[in-house]
Structures are given as structure tokens and as C-alpha cells.
Amino acid sequence: MNIAATLQSDITPEGDDYTTVRRVIELITEDYRAQPGLEDIAGQLGQSPTQLQKTFTRWAGLSPKAFLQAVTLDHAKRLLRQEALPLLETSFEVGLSGPSRLHDLFVTHEAMSPGEWKARGAGLTIRYGLHPSPFGQALVMITDRGLAGLAFTDEPGGMDAFEDMSSRWPNAHYVEDSAATTPYAERIFDPKRWDPKEPLRVVLIGSDFQVRVWEALLRIPMGCAVTYSSIAEKLGQPTASRAVGAAVGRNPISFVVPCHRALGKSGALTGYHWGLTRKRAMLGWESGKA
């Protein structure tokens, strides 16, 4: 078995686990007033509590109880209280002093020129592939300048995600090439391989305002969260929180550009392009890794 195949098999169980995790999140959020216990949830999924325990530990390194706690409103509010620190002004280097930062995914980024953005991807070759991830199937898109897109889907063929992404750069040339995208997928979802010495290269394709918002998101450490309005403030446009929300929503490299760490002022998750359930899952997963 070669190295790539080994890594693939490392990732796959987590990918399968996501189906279970997703159902659990759906159950507790649909019915959170009833506060279903572990036994109830396991029963509804046709699993034993022990099985469920194993699934969670494998997926997030977290017990189901800790995970359920991590997706509550209270927890979101706690994350926001940590925001009192001037997180967004913290550079990557300075941020290294915080322990959780050491586990974060390190990224170098460049933005496309406005001309390239207006051309809607003309002259650009985008290679893509569908890969298992802890949050369902992930559609990875790369250019020769680095990672350009990351989307999620629960559909077997992932066509919904592909159409969503390709409509952003309709003039680009798309080539299915999962051999090329596999190394990216393996790295992105494996915290053990997040290495400041070898930052992940990403290319941000968007309008000027969008790119500034996405850069701000990249400065939020793992396991932390900020509000839309605080991003607007940091950008020097304190009244633009609503526009920030719209720009965050257009983030083409979800998870890597951590749009799931942006919350409403009340701690409410407010929205997520790839589904609120996935946003909860990401926050829960991160709280286990941070």
C-alpha cells in the first residue's frame, strides 16, 4: 500500500462518520427543547450508545456529550467572549504564541487582480476532484497558483456543488483531476499535517471588498469566533456588517477561509452557504481539535 492510499484510508472513516454526526446535529437542533439524551439519539439512529461514542471519538476526538455542548448557543457566546482579545489584528506570527494557534491551518494567500476577477475565470484552468472529508464530500478546486475553491455536498456525484462553484468563474476551463487535488484534500482535513513551515497556498478570486473580508477571516484562530459587525469594524467600515455577511457568504474556499467562525452578535449561527448543520459540525469538530 502506498502512502497516498494509506492516508486515504485514514480519512475515509471520518467521512463516513459525518453522516452520523450530521443526523445527530439535526436531531438535537430540530428538537433542542426536548434535550434528547444520548440514548434517545442513538436509538433514533439505530445505533447503540457505545457505537455512537466511538463514532464521535473517532471523528472529533470528543465525547458525544462534549460535542453536543460545543454546538449550543452558550458555547457560541463563549467563543465570542474570547473575542475581547484583538484577534483580527493579530498577525500569523504573533498568533503563534497562543497555543491553539499552533494547531491551525497555515495559509499563504494571494488575491487575483481585479482584471482577472472581471474576466470571470477566462484563461484560467481549474482542476477539481471530489474527496471524502469530515464534513461530507468535499469538492476541491485548484489552479497552478494554489487552492481556489472548496465546497461541500451531500449528493453522491456532487453536481450541486460543482454547479455552484463553476458559476462563480463561468469562463474558466474545468478539468476533472482528482489525482492533483488529492494532496490538498488530505492536508486540509488533517490537523496533524498543518505546518507553518509549509503553508497551504490559496488564491482568492473575488472583488476587492470580498478579498478584504476573506483576509480578515483568515486571521481568526481555530476554536475562536468573531461577529460580522466586528469584521466590519476592523475593515474600517463599522456600518458595513451586512455587506460583510454577504461577502462571507460568497467565500469560495469554505473551511480553509474559516467563514464558519463568523457568527451573529447574539451568538446565533445565522447562516451558512453549505448548510447550518455543516457549520455546527465544523465548530464542534474544531472544539475537539483546538
Next chain:
DNA sequence: TGTCGTCGGTCAA
């Protein structure tokens, strides 16, 4: 809950 003010982004003239 609902409503309403506000401000950028986007797209079509």
C-alpha cells in the same frame, strides 16, 4: 417574533 433602517455588492441598462 416581527419590522425596519442601513450600507455594500451585483447586475443590467
Next chain:
DNA sequence: TTGACCGACGACA
């Protein structure tokens, strides 16, 4: 350039 339209917001009753 302009104007219409639309939010992953936020404040308030």
C-alpha cells in the same frame, strides 16, 4: 455611471 434590488446584520418594541 446610475439605480434597482437584495441580503449569512442589528437594534428595538
